[in-house]
Amino acid sequence: MSAVEDVATQTAAVEAVPKRAMTLGTGTSLVVLTLLLVVPLFVKNFIIFQMTMLLIYGVAVLALNILTGGSGQFSLGQSAFYAIGAYTSAILMEQYDVNYALTLPVAGLVCFGAGFLFGQPALRLSGVYLALATFALATAMPQLLKLGYFEKWTGGVQGLVVTKPDAPFGLHMSQDVWLYYFTLVITVAIYVFSVNLLRSRSGRAFMAIRDNEIAASAMGVNVALYKTLAFGVSAGITGVAGGLGAIAVQFVAPDSYTIQFAIALFLGMVVGGVGWLPGSFIGSAFIIFVPNIAENISKGLSGAVFGVLLFLVIFLLPHGARQIATVGQQLLGRLRR
Amino acid sequence: MELFTNQILAGISTGAIYACLALAVVMIYQAIDHLNFAQGEMAMFSTFISWQLMQWGIPYWVAFVLTIAFSFAGGIAIERILFKPLAKAPILTNVAGFIALFSIINSSAGLIWDFTIKQYPTPFGSAPFLGSQLISTHQAGMIGVTLLLLLALYFFFQYTRVGLAMRAAASLPESARLVGINTSWMIALGWGMAAAIGAIAGILIAPVVFLEPNMMLGTLIYGFAAAVLGGLTSPFGAVIGGFLVGIFENLAGTYIPYAGNELKLPIALALIVSILVVKPAGLFGRHIVKRV
Numbered sequence: 001m002s003a004v005e006d007v008a009t010q011t012a013a014v015e016a017v018p019k020r021a022m023t024l025g026t027g028t029s030l031v032v033l034t035l036l037l038v039v040p041l042f043v044k045n046f047i048i049f050q051m052t053m054l055l056i057y058g059v060a061v062l063a064l065n066i067l068t069g070g071s072g073q074f075s076l077g078q079s080a081f082y083a084i085g086a087y088t089s090a091i092l093m094e095q096y097d098v099n100y101a102l103t104l105p106v107a108g109l110v111c112f113g114a115g116f117l118f119g120q121p122a123l124r125l126s127g128v129y130l131a132l133a134t135f136a137l138a139t140a141m142p143q144l145l146k147l148g149y150f151e152k153w154t155g156g157v158q159g160l161v162v163t164k165p166d167a168p169f170g171l172h173m174s175q176d177v178w179l180y181y182f183t184l185v186i187t188v189a190i191y192v193f194s195v196n197l198l199r200s201r202s203g204r205a206f207m208a209i210r211d212n213e214i215a216a217s218a219m220g221v222n223v224a225l226y227k228t229l230a231f232g233v234s235a236g237i238t239g240v241a242g243g244l245g246a247i248a249v250q251f252v253a254p255d256s257y258t259i260q261f262a263i264a265l266f267l268g269m270v271v272g273g274v275g276w277l278p279g280s281f282i283g284s285a286f287i288i289f290v291p292n293i294a295e296n297i298s299k300g301l302s303g304a305v306f307g308v309l310l311f312l313v314i315f316l317l318p319h320g321a322r323q324i325a326t327v328g329q330q331l332l333g334r335l336r337r
Numbered sequence: 338m339e340l341f342t343n344q345i346l347a348g349i350s351t352g353a354i355y356a357c358l359a360l361a362v363v364m365i366y367q368a369i370d371h372l373n374f375a376q377g378e379m380a381m382f383s384t385f386i387s388w389q390l391m392q393w394g395i396p397y398w399v400a401f402v403l404t405i406a407f408s409f410a411g412g413i414a415i416e417r418i419l420f421k422p423l424a425k426a427p428i429l430t431n432v433a434g435f436i437a438l439f440s441i442i443n444s445s446a447g448l449i450w451d452f453t454i455k456q457y458p459t460p461f462g463s464a465p466f467l468g469s470q471l472i473s474t475h476q477a478g479m480i481g482v483t484l485l486l487l488l489a490l491y492f493f494f495q496y497t498r499v500g501l502a503m504r505a506a507a508s509l510p511e512s513a514r515l516v517g518i519n520t521s522w523m524i525a526l527g528w529g530m531a532a533a534i535g536a537i538a539g540i541l542i543a544p545v546v547f548l549e550p551n552m553m554l555g556t557l558i559y560g561f562a563a564a565v566l567g568g569l570t571s572p573f574g575a576v577i578g579g580f581l582v583g584i585f586e587n588l589a590g591t592y593i594p595y596a597g598n599e600l601k602l603p604i605a606l607a608l609i610v611s612i613l614v615v616k617p618a619g620l621f622g623r624h625i626v627k628r629v
Contacts, residue, residue: 068429074429121610121611121614124613124614124617125610125613125614125617126617128372128565128569129565129613129617129619131372132561132562132565132606132609132610132613133610133613135558135606136603136606136607136609136610139558139602139603139606140602140603140606140607143602143603144603263436266429266432266433266436267433267436269429270429270430270432270433271433274427274429300444300447300448301444301445301448302444303440303441303443303444303447304440304441304444304445304448305444306437306440306444307436307437307438307439307440307441307444308437308441310433310434310436310437310440311419311434311437311438311441314423314426314430314433314434314437315422315423318423318425318426318427318430319426319427319430320430
């Protein structure tokens with residue numbers, strides 16, 4: 001292996017997804033939103049709880065999608081930010097009696113700060129090296145939360161129990177239904193924010209960095225600032241999802257936020273389609289339901305069944321659920337003509 | 338001072354495990370440019386096969402050779418069947434494929450051989466090595482085998498036609514194809530070799546960590562860390578990285594208060610990340626200059 005420095009033409013690790021291909025059309029969005037509003041009126045509480053979790057994980061996958069699909073950076077550490085968000089909410093609610101809705105922006109801000117700071121050293125790393133650094137963060141987080149020094153606030157290994165909020169204004173709704181609609185409102189707000197973010201000047205800067213970092217910096221994009229900013233925004237959104245997750249599950253404990261969770265979020269992003277924001281929710285459905293399906297098919301071999309199903313999905317749809325949407329759009333376009 | 342030297346010795350002996358695995362990780366990274374997350378599970382499966390052969394009464398070294406041959410073939414088969422169709426898919430899809438493979442192998446090994454912990458024999462014995470309580474003859478043997486393997490790989494890549502072709506295929510696939518190298522099969526060969534090296538690593542590690550389907554979970558993380566620390570492009574760096582990670586981990590566990598067993602891993606990883614911030618391509622990795 002020669003001593004001469006190798007020169008590589010930089011190829012982007014993440015596919016270039018055009019801005020317009022990142023979202024759904026207005027019509028489709030409205031149909032999906034109506035379904036999400038109406039379905040809970042007709043189903044059992046347990047299913048409503050699962051739909052709530054689907055939205056929450058969807059938001060977390062969406063955050064990763066902004067980071068990876070938007071700015072081309074890779075992270076296996078999302079579970080750490082999710083944990084920080086969950087703990088921030090839980091501690092504020094239980095130790096300081098703050099209203100649950102008010103804890104979410106705090107969780108988001110705390111995680112934005114954490115992500116922005118973590119983005120600083122991560123600036124010098126890319127590809128697998130960045131994956132390793134974020135991976136380190138994810139493995140360290142459960143151990144840090146268990147530390148005796150923080151036990152006053154975090155409850156140590158036992159974690160904290162969170163009380164589920166009642167529906168306000170005397171609404172006749174069960175706690176689950178109320179929490180579902182509360183989550184839905186926040187999810188829609190975050191989704192709209194993300195779509196607009198990627199359409200803005202900052203979003204264009206993210207995508208320029210994703211497609212070619214050197215060219216982007218030559219065009220005058222402040223690469224360092226936007227890369228850390230992408231980390232911060234992604235971590236902040238993940239933090240809000242974490243806070244919501246803590247309220248929905250009513251429990252936070254260090255071992256809920258291990259590296260397996262970060263890997264699950266990553267799989268969700270790939271299955272949904274990297275860079276396609278609505279796919280985040282399809283991916284989240286995959287990581288919530290497919291392990292259960294695998295368990296039902298065979299208890300002893302559930303891991304193998306899960307692996308085979310995952311292989312099937314990536315064989316059929318190497319670009320994730322986005323492919324189905326693209327094909328659907330083309331068909332619709334042909335019908336209209 | 339004696340505590341310090343002892344901890345370094347103990348670090349070297351655990352480091353040998355990581356070095357072995359890191360070598361396998363670097364091998365496959367050279368061939369396919371991805372980190373194979375299922376590497377540890379492949380090694381675990383191979384180790385189980387050698388154990389099964391020995392249960393059937395086949396002597397150690399025969400089982401050793403058979404297992405390596407099987408792993409080599411298995412690695413090639415996995416590449417041909419599962420990953421060749423994904424060659425044109427995005428990188429992240431490939432990573433998802435590795436995770437799926439991980440899940441399949443782990444779960445099937447659990448079903449075939451169940452999750453009870455099994456003893457695994459060592460050919461080197463477990464007496465103290467040169468009178469030191471910290472390194473047993475097995476661990477010394479492990480270090481020896483790792484170094485031999487490294488030497489063999491060096492000669493393979495530097496002095497054989499196939500080794501040269503593999504290097505060419507990895508560094509500039511298009512040009513390599515133009516001069517008549519079958520790059521697709523070079524990738525398969527890389528998988529086979531990585532699986533075989535993984536099998537050797539597994540067989541060497543098993544007497545220390547005991548044989549069970551999750552035996553590689555903990556060690557693979559260190560193996561990756563070692564490979565990245567040494568530089569993913571350098572097999573020599575991977576081995577040095579392995580020893581360094583072992584030493585870091587032991588020293589952190591001994592000298593940093595509150596660290597104990599729980600925080601050993603995060604501290605070692607944090608140290609590695611700080612090294613990477615200074616040397617982004619790892620200690621011995623080649624720095625790749627990028628152009629637009």
